[in-house]
Amino acid sequence: MFYHPKDGHGLPHNPFNAIVTPRPIGWISTRGSDGQENLAPYSFFNAVAYVPPQVMFASTSAKPDRDGTKDSVANIRDTGVFCVNMVEYAMRDAMNLTSGPWPRDVDEFTKAGITRAECDTIACSRVANAPANLECRLTQILQLPGEANFAVFGEVIGVHLRDDCIIDGIFDVTTFQPLTRLGYRDYSHVRDVFSLKRPGES
Ligand SMILES: Cc1cc2nc3c(=O)[nH]c(=O)nc-3n(C[C@H](O)[C@H](O)[C@H](O)COP(=O)(O)O)c2cc1C
DSSP states (O other): OOOOGGGOOOSSSOOHHHHSOSEEOEEEEEEOTTOOEEEEEESSEEEEETTTTEEEEEEOSOOTTSSSSOHHHHHHHHHSEEEEEEOBGGGHHHHHHTTSOOOTTOOHHHHTTOOEEEOSSSSSEEETTOSEEEEEEEEEEEEOSSTTOEEEEEEEEEEEEOGGGEETTEEOGGGTOBEEEOSTTOEEEOOOOOOOOOTTOO
């Protein structure tokens, strides 16, 4: 089949987010200048540069109690910082609970029973036992075409790696099995790993 997105796809569900898969999940923690804590998952998320290390996530649609966006973007606009917490398979239910359409004064760390720790370089909480946390300083927020679509870019200025995830000097994903987002209500977790040498590598 072929379709022009502007004309609709004719399927029971939009296939778009099943096409670009698997996607990593950035579990974004923020703290507003009023002290309100927030935690929510974003799978329009990725790393985008090595030096300096940079990440991005995209927020789509708005919450009724926020000015044209969601809590995460609103807090980041407010404070200029955020933390990305990587999601392991064991945390899938807690992660999912934090994605609810909770009012802005709901602290999702508390709601989902997630232990928090203070970040080292920014005024923000992080998920204490996540395999990795990336402490980020906002570089830019881009408004994308469409209603309430924003891409948030940040420079990573502090990195936490959980000690048991480092095996022989390698951050070994098989120790925690990253959760990945597929389409619809589907997820997967990384268990099988293989290596490929690039052309010219010995
Ligand atoms: C696995 C997963 C991935 C998600 N990815 C996104 C995303 O990339 N962009 C987005 O706007 N919402 C995404 N959502 C929905 C948000 O998590 C949800 O709207 C949440 O309430 C936003 O919280 P906030 O207002 O506290 O930022 C995702 C939800 C789940 C469960």
